[in-house]
Amino acid sequence: MVLSREEVREAMTKLVGAENLVTDEKTLQHSSIDRYRKYEDISGVFTQPIPAAIVKARHTDDIAKVLQFCNENGVNCIPRTGNSALESMLESVKPNHIVLDGSGLNKVIKIDEYNMQVTCEAGVVLEDIENQLRAKGLTTGHSPQSKPLAQMGGLVATRSTGQFSTLYGGIEDMIVGLEAVFPNGEVTRIKNIPRRAAGPDIRHVVVGNEGALCYITEVTVKIFKYQPENHRFYGYTLDDMEVGFEILREVMVAGYKPSIARLYDVADAAGHFSHFQKDKCVLIFMAEGPAGITAATGAGIEEIVAKYKQCEQVESQLISDWFDNLNWFPEQVAEEREEIVATKNMGFTTEIAANWDKINAIYESACARVKAEVPDVTWVGGHSSHSYMNGTNLYFVYYYDLNCEPTEEIHKYHNPINKIIVEESLKHGGTMVHHHGVGKARAPWIKDEYGSSFYILKTLKQAFDPNNVMNAGNIIPLEFLD
Ligand SMILES: Cc1cc2nc3c(=O)[nH]c(=O)nc-3n(C[C@H](O)[C@H](O)[C@H](O)COP(=O)(O)OP(=O)(O)OC[C@H]3O[C@@H](n4cnc5c(N)ncnc54)[C@H](O)[C@@H]3O)c2cc1C
Numbered sequence: 048m049v050l051s052r053e054e055v056r057e058a059m060t061k062l063v064g065a066e067n068l069v070t071d072e073k074t075l076q077h078s079s080i081d082r083y084r085k086y087e088d089i090s091g092v093f094t095q096p097i098p099a100a101i102v103k104a105r106h107t108d109d110i111a112k113v114l115q116f117c118n119e120n121g122v123n124c125i126p127r128t129g130n131s132a133l134e135s136m137l138e139s140v141k142p143n144h145i146v147l148d149g150s151g152l153n154k155v156i157k158i159d160e161y162n163m164q165v166t167c168e169a170g171v172v173l174e175d176i177e178n179q180l181r182a183k184g185l186t187t188g189h190s191p192q193s194k195p196l197a198q199m200g201g202l203v204a205t206r207s208t209g210q211f212s213t214l215y216g217g218i219e220d221m222i223v224g225l226e227a228v229f230p231n232g233e234v235t236r237i238k239n240i241p242r243r244a245a246g247p248d249i250r251h252v253v254v255g256n257e258g259a260l261c262y263i264t265e266v267t268v269k270i271f272k273y274q275p276e277n278h279r280f281y282g283y284t285l286d287d288m289e290v291g292f293e294i295l296r297e298v299m300v301a302g303y304k305p306s307i308a309r310l311y312d313v314a315d316a317a318g319h320f321s322h323f324q325k326d327k328c329v330l331i332f333m334a335e336g337p338a339g340i341t342a343a344t345g346a347g348i349e350e351i352v353a354k355y356k357q358c359e360q361v362e363s364q365l366i367s368d369w370f371d372n373l374n375w376f377p378e379q380v381a382e383e384r385e386e387i388v389a390t391k392n393m394g395f396t397t398e399i400a401a402n403w404d405k406i407n408a409i410y411e412s413a414c415a416r417v418k419a420e421v422p423d424v425t426w427v428g429g430h431s432s433h434s435y436m437n438g439t440n441l442y443f444v445y446y447y448d449l450n451c452e453p454t455e456e457i458h459k460y461h462n463p464i465n466k467i468i469v470e471e472s473l474k475h476g477g478t479m480v481h482h483h484g485v486g487k488a489r490a491p492w493i494k495d496e497y498g499s500s501f502y503i504l505k506t507l508k509q510a511f512d513p514n515n516v517m518n519a520g521n522i523i524p525l526e527f528l529d
Contacts, residue, residue: 050120052143055099058120059145062112069101072343075143078146081130081137083461083488086393088383092455095138098125101146101438107226107234107264114262115232117516122199124230125518126171127260128198130484132205133396140520149200152264155179156328162238164223166267180346187274188215191482195376196229200263205484206255210373211306212433213299215271217482217501219254223514224376226265227253239267252507257484258518260511277341279334280366281348283358284327288312288322289407290355291330295434297405303347307333307432312410315444319369323361387449390427392427394446395461397468401477402438406431410441413471421463423448427521433481440481444467465489485522493523 050058059068069075076093078101087094099122104110117124119241123144125137130150137146152168155176159165160183167176173187174195180186190209191197197207203225209216215221224239237250253261285291291310298308309331311319316329330352334344352358387393401409410429417427429443447460465488471480473495480489494501508523510516519525 048121048143049143050122050209052099055122055143055145058116059102059113060200061108062116063104067105067109067392069103069104070099072097074101078127078130079138081132081135081486083133083138083486084457086449086456087453088389089387092453094454096140096142096144098139098146099143103148103151103218104133105151106346107152107228110149110228110264111234112230112261114146114228114230116144118232118514121514121516123516123519124262126204127201128201128204128264128520129172129196130192130346131193131196132484132486135206135484136484136486136489136518138487139518140487140525147262149262149264150198152200153198156265158183158185158270160185160270162239162366163270164267165270166239166265167199169198169262169266170251171199173199173202179231181273182269182461184273184454185270187221187268189218189268190222190269192374194374199266199413202508203254203266204262206482208433208465208482210370210432211328213308213334213435214306217433218268219251219270219413222250222254223267223269224268225263226254227261229261230514231515235261235263236265237474244425248299248525256482257486257521259523260507260517260518260519261456269406271336274336274338277335277338278367279341279345280363280370281332281334281345281352282361282363282366283352284325284361285330285331285355285359286327286357288328288410289369290357290401291328292407292431292439294330294352294355294358295431297351298348301347301351303344305332305334305344305348307331308434309430309432311328311430312428314426315430318444320365323365326357333366333370355410357517372506391447391449393449393456394444395464396429396444396483397465397474398440398442398481398483399468399479400440400481401472401476402435405475405477406439406441409471409475409477412496413443413468416467416471417443417445417464420467421447423450423460424464424521425515427464442481462488472475487520487524490520490522494527 079095123141150170152170156166311329334341427445431439433440
């Protein structure tokens with residue numbers, strides 16, 4: 048039996064106190080979705096189940112009590128910290144759910160400069176801890192564009208990656224240890240050590256769980272020396288993406304580790320670099336670290352790029368200025384909303400990854416299909432922003448005119464485009480998700496994504512969340528658990 052909204056609220060009041068419950072209808076409506084449905088949000092139309100309450104956690108104990116109640120009473124719980132999700136992760140597929148908000152768990156517990164690690168509660172905003180570290184000449188090395196919005200719990204829960212990932216890796220490479228609470232109320236801690244070979248790496252049960260297995264309450268990540276005086280930026284224009292991918296590959300295979308390695312196609316570059324792009328693709332690198340390493344990395348990149356005559360170097364200051372203004376603060380989110388209302392045109396992104404020998408084919412086929420199959424698309428393009436020894440990601444960007452009711456936007460434009468990109472990546476052997484997470488939007492393809500290893504994923508879900516109360520439908524649709 049599903050508990051009524053009143054019963055859920057009553058129970059939560061008993062567990063955490065009325066002062067930690069939000070029940071005003073407007074806030075609840077906005078908390079029924081994330082940015083996947085930003086047009087519905089902007090239009091004030093809400094089609095998804097509205098939470099019974101937002102529950103503000105103040106301690107790990109609150110989380111344990113609330114999860115245990117949800118587990119015993121079949122109440123769907125949506126964990127939330129920074130609220131910057133993009134992939135329908137904060138929607139509920141079941142009614143009368145709660146949003147369990149950890150943004151009040153915002154203490155930096157310890158900056159350990161000797162062991163080079165920092166421990167934070169889940170609700171610490173990345174920008175805040177990064178600013179504290181930089182003041183001490185340190186950095187997490189993690190810099191997603193949502194750095195001013197996203198919080199440590201959400202960053203780990205989504206397996207996020209940042210703009211310097213080519214050097215520092217994704218959050219999964221930074222995580223040292225953590226604390227997480229499971230739906231039966233079990234509080235678990237994975238200790239902070241440099242490495243261990245005592246069985247499977249259980250951190251990876253938690254990292255990327257998207258709130259579908261457990262609630263992360265505390266995170267310890269590595270820290271690094273911050274040496275901006277050694278930063279070097281390199282920018283080039285070039286004619287085509289295929290050559291750009293080849294250059295990226297050569298830089299990676301040669302063993303260089305630039306912190307940034309990015310390749311923009313003509314359409315995407317026009318939005319970022321109109322002041323120098325001249326209808327061309329744009330290739331960008333940044334080197335950082337100790338002076339000797341940055342000099343060697345820069346020299347290596349210049350040597351490789353020089354072999355490609357179509358590449359024309361641009362002033363490095365242009366790249367460093369552009370980079371300084373790339374992150375999204377709440378003001379940028381507000382500006383975007385105004386622009387959508389004014390222009391009736393809206394943009395979204397879908398990020399995938401594949402091996403070097405497949406990436407250009409995915410880029411070409413997905414762009415061609417989006418242009419041919421979806422109406423009102425004003426442009427589609429993208430960039431590669433995270434490279435590895437064996438391949439790279441592609442961040443598709445697409446804009447369309449909104450010739451529909453707010454409730455139709457998802458079905459007419461966003462989902463069909465997403466579907467094309469997912470299909471093309473999977474068809475070529477790539478992954479359908481590089482860093483934003485699966486959410487509910489990409490969950491229908493999860494069996495294709497995992498193949499025979501879906502068995503492992505499904506077993507984890509059934510073992511840790513047998514009543515499916517942790518963000519039900521996220522990553523694995525309900526019908527795949529039957
Ligand atoms: C403008 C913009 C730019 C972005 N740029 C990047 C980027 O460069 N790189 C990148 O990786 N992502 C990016 N994102 C996506 C988003 O910021 C990340 O997914 C981020 O990691 C989400 O963190 P959050 O704290 O906002 O999580 P939320 O939005 O609160 O939640 C995200 C997911 O994690 C779960 N969750 C949240 N907290 C917890 C917890 N404590 N325990 C368990 N589960 C939890 C939720 O249930 C949900 O499924 C961007 C988003 C925006 C809006």
